[in-house]
Amino acid sequence: MINAIEITELMKTYRGKRMTRVEALQGISLKVCAGEVFGFLGPNGAGKSTTIKILMGLIRSTSGTASVSGLDVNRPESRRFIGYLPENPSFYDYLTAEEYLRFVGGCFGMPGSLLSRKTEEYLKLLDLWDARKRPIRGFSKGMVQRLGLAQTLLHDPDVYILDEPMSGLDPVGRALVKEIMLDLKRRGKCVFFSTHITADVEAVCDRLAVIVGGVIRKVQRVDEIMAQGVEAYRVHCTDDDQALRVEPAALRETLAKLEQGGRKVTLVEPIRAGLERFFLDVVKECAAEKPV
Template structure:
């Protein structure tokens, strides 16, 4: 059973002057349990619309989707999910501790476990000292951390994060990356949207690229990076000790090594030169 399964999901909005906007055009995507999938796309590509459909905030015009086999139209489907909205906002008349207790109760957590997990999460996200302050007094970064705390609180199997690094400073971003990598280690499924290619390259197992409501590519990060190898930068040391860096295309690498050995030149280092995720992304989107 897939953690997330999206079949032919389409969403049309009514725009101004009776115009219709096709935000999603028959999206098909499956996410395996334990997988970290980056949902990459430029602004307005349909990332948030997809996520909102999954979370029951928008009703798809066509198609269906399931979370661990349960249809997204049921509230029960969300029981195994931790969701972080884009630029989250939480009841600002509550403090962080009260909000987490509210979320934990909504997930039916036992009171003792809830108290323990709330403390753990507040400490993990460095909110413990501020737990009694009303959320309305928090900075944007602190609100984002409350969002992450409520996502992690009930230890779900699936995490759906909409732009989790948005609005965070470098320390906050590093913390989020660390958390996602930890979830990956623990076999959790993470589906997160972003338009920052570097995050995908460092964190994800697979990447799905969406643009103008259409899914363009779904592939493993490893595959993409391998396919993007243009050649190698070889550092050669000549007989007189002089170092030289030579670019060798992939198909010429074997013969270059042979020739170098014949010419009594030693090879010190071979480094692949490849397109990064950003180049790949730009190429796909520009098609």
């Protein structure tokens, strides 16, 4: 079976001014399957954007290989099966939203009737239908971001590579994006997105990778992370606004006590250290490892 995204021993070294060398990627390897939503987590400057730019053929790796849908990323055809949303996207601002999507569809060689149908569908989905005749110049940041999403969906690719897809969106927009991602997952597509906000990952991801300092530190299933490390439970009862915080060891006992007291327990919530803690721990670990 072909992995949707396959990265092997990828290295990238930038040559900076005055002969300084910055090793942005130090040999990362990663496999992402079809039907998977994959979160690419890392602090700023960890190498997320560099990885994505290599996948999109915007920059060249120093060594190692990367392929999307089995095609080497250095070949323009590999991008035929990718929907890409750049970080803080910017589009030809003299075009209208509709013209821009037609331009993109043209580059993908989509037939006219299909293009018209899809353009309408996605402009409506992303709430840009009323603004379709307006030049992008006058769009708000969120509108541009949504147009970018429409562009990634337009040609119905198998792989979605989204660089910080939630940035610049209001809560309604975020919810919409999450919904779209889950829908894509249902349809068996692969979604690979970078973020530094753990809550986004928690909501939609199957797996995640944490990259710090150009090295992938952890690759793990999100539900595994969620399963471990329940710190406490929050117990809600009827006729009581206050929820009780209960240590795991004392849970059984507490529940029994409450029942004896004639109170009805309505909800027991686990309180997890969660992804945030997991992420911070990984970053902290790395900082400790560093000799300097």
